[in-house]
Amino acid sequence: MNPSASKKKLMAMDSTVRPGAAPPKSPTGDTKNAIQAMIMGLIVVVTVGYMFLWIMLPTNVYRLKWLPKIQAKANTTYFGTQGTNILIFTFPVLFVAALGCVYLHLRKKSTVNGGHYHHSNGENNGLAAWKRPMIIKGLGVISLIELAFLVMFVALIAWYFSLSLRIKFHNITPMSAAKTGEKVWQAKLDATGLRFGIAGNICLAFLFFPVARGSSVLQLFGLTSEASIKYHMWMGHITMAVLTAHGVCYVIYWSVTHQISQMLKWPKMGESNVAGEIALLAGLAMWATTFSGIRRKFFELFFYTHYLYIVFMLFFLLHAGLGHFSYGLASFYLFLVDRYLRFLQSRQNVRLVSARILPGQTLELNFSKAAGLTYTPTSIMFLNVPSISKLQWHPFTITSSCNLEPEKLSVIIKGEVSWTNKLHQLLSSPSSSVDHLAVSVEGPYGPSSTDFLRHDLLVMVSGGSGITPFISIIRELIYTSETQNYKTPSILLIPAFKNSSDLTVLNLILPIHISPSQISNLDLQIDAYVTREKQPPSSSSEEEASTKKNITTIWFKPKPTDSPISPVLGQNGWLWLGAIISASFMMYLVLIGIITRYYFYPKDIHHDGMNMMMMYSSSSKYVVNLLFLCVSIVFVATVVFLWNKKQNAMENKQIQHLEGATPEASPASLFYNADRELESGAPQQSLAFSTNVHYGERPDLKRILFERKESSVGVLVCGPKKMRHEVANICSSGLGANLHFESISFSW
Incomplete structure (x- = not known):
């Protein structure tokens, strides 16, 4: 590699460009820009559709008209009850993430002369107004855009909670409550607690996006890992507040209906209340250490306590089941991919x-x-x-x-x-x-x-x-x-x-x-x-x-x-990341399809449906499902990482050979001197x-x-x-x- 030769080449390329102006576009550049525009257009369409589905989630139109039609096709013997939510809430996000990797790869390749600058002659006045800072107590310095996103997120949670609760309350009557031996207010408390739980599940669907440091989703929105931490903090506070309300509602409900023994319920089939309580306690421990006074004075306590997210997510799955867990599977999946790649990179000592x-x-x-x-x-x-x-x-x-x-x-x-x-x-x-x-x-x-x-x-x-x-x-x-x-x-x-x-x-x-x-x-x-x-x-x-x-x-x-220090996935890292997301998720679908169809519900065994369901506990199915998810990510990411590590080693060896031997020095002797x-x-x-x-x-x-x-x-x-x-x-x-x-x- 010859930096001076590269510099002369760059100067020659720029010799026909007037100062302050962008370089002339080549036909190839125009084609790349057109492809990027098409990809971004598709990403915007899918993203808008995805958000529209969240808005429609609590409505009768979705529940009574759209959902039964989707379930008829998605809830097959291969994917069970989670098939619908995977199709609606998981696939669009992973599609955007993988497609975004292609977009970012093309943008990286088309960056002028290897630079990282976006050059413009000015900024739209309307956009500039939205970017102006404001100081809000408890939130710090934020822009109007950030405040708008926060308000829209809170509005989404409030919209789901209020509309779904209003529909449910409409169906609770003295007669319907009497059939279950409850009073009307007790039935409404039960419904309120359940809606708080589902609202917390919706919060979890967005919680892990900001902490996937190398995610293409962050880059598509122009966010950096350190700048997006505040979004994770905001959503974390909202999530724990809602889930805590969910737990409190049910503790009160069980107390007034003399069912306090429900707190120790962990049946073979169905939801586990004990698992939900363990998840809530782990979440409360994390939440308690996130407040500024504790986090700054006892950072190590905050740091180590946050590893409880593993306990939280495991027992949340055991409590909520695969169907509800699939609401937030997409962001958690991207986080797991990112976290494992970080783990692989961190195993190597750098020079x-x-x-x-x-x-x-x-x-x-x-x-x-x-x-x-x-x-x-x-x-x-x-x-x-x-x-x-x-x-x-x-x-x-x-x-x-x-x-x-x-x-x-x-x-x-x-x-x-x-x-x-x-x-x-x-x-x-x-x-x-x-x-x-x-x-x-x-x-x-x-x-x-x-x-x-x-x-x-x-x-x-x-x-x-x-x-x-x-x-x-x-x-x-x-x-x-x-x-x-x-x-x-x-x-x-x-x-x-x-x-x-x-x-x-x-x-x-x-x-x-x-x-x-x-x-x-x-x-x-x-x-x-x-x-x-x-x-x-x-x-x-x-x-x-x-x-x-x-x-x-x-x-x-x-x-x-x-x-x-090398790029964890090589110079074409975005393409490799897109391949990992796509291949690992397809592998996960194949594995759970096989295990569900031929192990959990095999048609060649003559048992009735109930006996067939009782052969394997819900918890075992959930754990196997999560295990396959992790295995798929680990297998595909490891293969891609080792391949790129081998390529990096070959390039480093060539560089060391060109630099020549240096007595008792590293190959970095160029900047030693x-x-x-x-x-x-x-x-x-x-x-x-x-x-x-x-x-x-x-x-x-x-x-x-x-x-x-x-x-x-x-x-x-x-x-x-x-x-x-x-x-x-x-x-x-x-x-x-x-x-x-x-x-x-x-x-x-």
Whole structure:
């Protein structure tokens, strides 16, 4: 691989493109765009139809007219009672997910010159209004679009609950209640509890979408894994509130009807109340640790408690049965696929090449990366260091650019919690002589594209370690300004730090191997603020010497078994993911069809229907069904993963052969030598001319933002909640129509 040759090729391709304009489209490009448009059109149609079915679910039209016709064809001897719900609520979602993988693959291939930018000359005013931030107590900073989705979700639950309950109440009369030995209000309480349970089931149908990090569904909606966590939190609170009401209603009902023994019911056939109680207790334990005060103070308790989702889903299946479980099977299925792929990726130790230790409890870890791994600015990666904790995984923003640094992936870690402090002590302690550190990763995860180029100016406001996602944006814009004829926006970076020692992180903004000419086209201004110190600790020359002295670089000796960070499913990952979803689900359908037709209900055994049903308990059928689901995912995903792992190993071997042998060094020696150029300080000298440091004050963000008169100003903020709210209030005040707000938050 020859980066300089690739760069010349890119420059030649761009030579006929006028600055600021999109490249001319080729006939092939037009065909791809047409195919993408057709796929997206089909996805929209299926999605709208899927949502329409949820709206129609409680109506008499669906229950009395549509459902019997569908059941007559779907509830066969191969799929049982779950056939209908699989057809209506599972298949459309998995179809969209698989088709979305094809769409994302085509979009990735058609991205201009391998970049990740979406270039537009402006933003629709109506859409811009919907994206304006607002602050709602309990929800934080959200846009009108996000609020609309939340309101529609709550409205869907309220619509189902109210309409189905009204229809049921209409059929409850004194005569009908007397037949069962109940009073009218008791019968209505029973009906209310049941409707709460089904409403909670509907909530579960959407609960797992936001936590499938690598899902194509998130990418289709323009969501990232960290940004979608808030949706999971909102839906989780609603789900547990509804299911708790379901449980409370039935406890009261059994008490007043003298059937409290029902709480211990686990019959061979039918629903198990004990299983429902176990699922509810597991859910309540998870719910209790999700509230902000507990989650922040006892994060490990929150983290480990959340593994109870396994208990919750297993016993929910045993309680609700296959028919109701199929309501939410689609999102849970996509989550299982994603979770297993993450598990496979995390089993491999990655090649950690070097670490830079900075003052202020700051680390920069540099990994070897496969050239085929691409990611966008603001992407994150989860790290696990077994020597600190085998179970804990922590997300960190990737600060490197996959285009500017094709063989290197970097993250910056600030020692702020127990895990990060232990990592800093492990590497910085004078008594430690670490020459190898085992590290596993999951990811990277990030947006499929970014739209920073549509702005004339980018104002990046950060607090503390919140500067890290902006480093990746700046590095990507350096690459764009150098290799493409797009006009890059000017950049105003406003980082706020508590102490002057934290200023050393500014040395990490520019890659060490970069030359001053490479950043000549980038208009970058840095106004840094040190809030707890009134003046610089020493003169500039002494400060510079102290900074160099206090920055320590550790070189590791990776083991032969350590591999560069590679895409988990190869360069055609989206296509492979679509294949896994499709093939594993078809395998699952075949397995449950065979076991249902020839094992649970064989026609060649002469028993009546009731005796035949009693041969196998409901719980055994449910467990076998779930087992086949997991087996299908594990088998197909493992085969695809091992195939791509073999291909990655062959590519890495070819790269190592081209690089040649390096004495006692890893194949990443290209940036070994680059890092040793730190003493030259050329990038930092170039950066120093555009940096102003203000001591003993906080940035006057309102004045800074309102003074900007550019037609389009992108305002990005990452830092403490108070800072994000302040910037959101300024951008939503209506006094700055040119301000376009975007919050990058990892402190959920």
